[in-house]
Amino acid sequence: MSIAPASTPGPDPARPPGKLRRLLARADRFLLLLIATVALAAILPARGAAATWVEHGTTVAVALLFLLYGARLAPQAIWAGLAHWRLQLLVFVSTFMLFPLLGLGVAAATRSWLPGEVVTGLLYLCLLPSTVQSSIAFTSIARGNVPAALCSASLSNLVGVVLTPLLVAQLLTRATGGLSLEAVRDIALQILLPFIAGQAIRPWAQGWLLAHPTLTSVVDRGSVLVVVYAAFGAGVVAGLWTQLSPLTLAAILALSLAILAVVLVATTLASRAMGFAVADEIATVFCGSKKSMASGIPMAAILFPSHAVGLIVLPLMIFHQVQLFVCAGLARRYADDPRHVPSDDAPPCPPPARRA
Numbered sequence: 001m002s003i004a005p006a007s008t009p010g011p012d013p014a015r016p017p018g019k020l021r022r023l024l025a026r027a028d029r030f031l032l033l034l035i036a037t038v039a040l041a042a043i044l045p046a047r048g049a050a051a052t053w054v055e056h057g058t059t060v061a062v063a064l065l066f067l068l069y070g071a072r073l074a075p076q077a078i079w080a081g082l083a084h085w086r087l088q089l090l091v092f093v094s095t096f097m098l099f100p101l102l103g104l105g106v107a108a109a110t111r112s113w114l115p116g117e118v119v120t121g122l123l124y125l126c127l128l129p130s131t132v133q134s135s136i137a138f139t140s141i142a143r144g145n146v147p148a149a150l151c152s153a154s155l156s157n158l159v160g161v162v163l164t165p166l167l168v169a170q171l172l173t174r175a176t177g178g179l180s181l182e183a184v185r186d187i188a189l190q191i192l193l194p195f196i197a198g199q200a201i202r203p204w205a206q207g208w209l210l211a212h213p214t215l216t217s218v219v220d221r222g223s224v225l226v227v228v229y230a231a232f233g234a235g236v237v238a239g240l241w242t243q244l245s246p247l248t249l250a251a252i253l254a255l256s257l258a259i260l261a262v263v264l265v266a267t268t269l270a271s272r273a274m275g276f277a278v279a280d281e282i283a284t285v286f287c288g289s290k291k292s293m294a295s296g297i298p299m300a301a302i303l304f305p306s307h308a309v310g311l312i313v314l315p316l317m318i319f320h321q322v323q324l325f326v327c328a329g330l331a332r333r334y335a336d337d338p339r340h341v342p343s344d345d346a347p348p349c350p351p352p353a354r355r356a
Helices: 016-043 048-072 075-081 085-110 116-125 133-141 146-171 181-211 213-238 246-273 278-288 293-303 309-335
Strands: none
Touching (some): 016 213, 048 181, 048 213, 048 293, 085 246, 085 278, 116 246, 116 293, 116 309, 133 146, 133 278, 133 309, 146 181, 146 293, 181 213, 213 293, 246 278, 246 309, 278 309, 293 309
């Protein structure tokens, strides 16, 4: 059984390119902001008392991010999405089993010739939940099952708030020493507690957030930029960047492409083997192949030593850009797929609050 795509008329085949251009334009602007932030951290890293203030600002930004995320996420959409349990199970297996296995293999193969923090970062990115915004955007562009994508990506992020730190504790023990009591406290105070508070105030805050989408957009991107500045600045002060070379960056790019290619092929073949409709295949492929930078960078600031976070999140930043551009092309191909047919199966889950 499959969840039917939204009952609204199917998108005009001429529209996806416009959506695609707007998505890439937003990605390009944010990429430029990331590059500018890294450059600022390299030239003017926070030191002394300024570093302390930046650390406090990072704590506040991370907590605010998860507060607003909790306020935006509709629980009923998640539970309704569980009706298509085979799709949800396949995305879960891809996100939290296939990716970690690939990360362990890559870490074992590169440990002897890549910097330790980069190896940790390659494995760490494989432990993160899926994205929400880009998963839904690409599924829409590809004429896939948007409600199922929303449910799957939202559930992945909800589970990832708890599961990612646990996976880090189990698979990155050498890098983190496991989860200390201090790390558990930080996770509770900066991630879980704000998220639960956001869910609690959602009935009252949802309308206001919908009326002020710019605020959520600024918090989403601003929190990432604050953490990136703090992380890369700490790396500059600690002298970590002297360990990088053009060959290392090329290796990270090549490994990101390889990991993404394996997951895209695996989710596509598994979807077809399970007899999914093309709309459900699209939702599975895009939700099961993404990794969230918006969640990953703030979590890294909590889970890892501040001086090492810059190098650890570098593979995630590169992978994030790779997945955007590869999946943009894939979405356009799916949009022209002749297998698209109307579906009259079960109704979709309820529409969510609009994400900025």
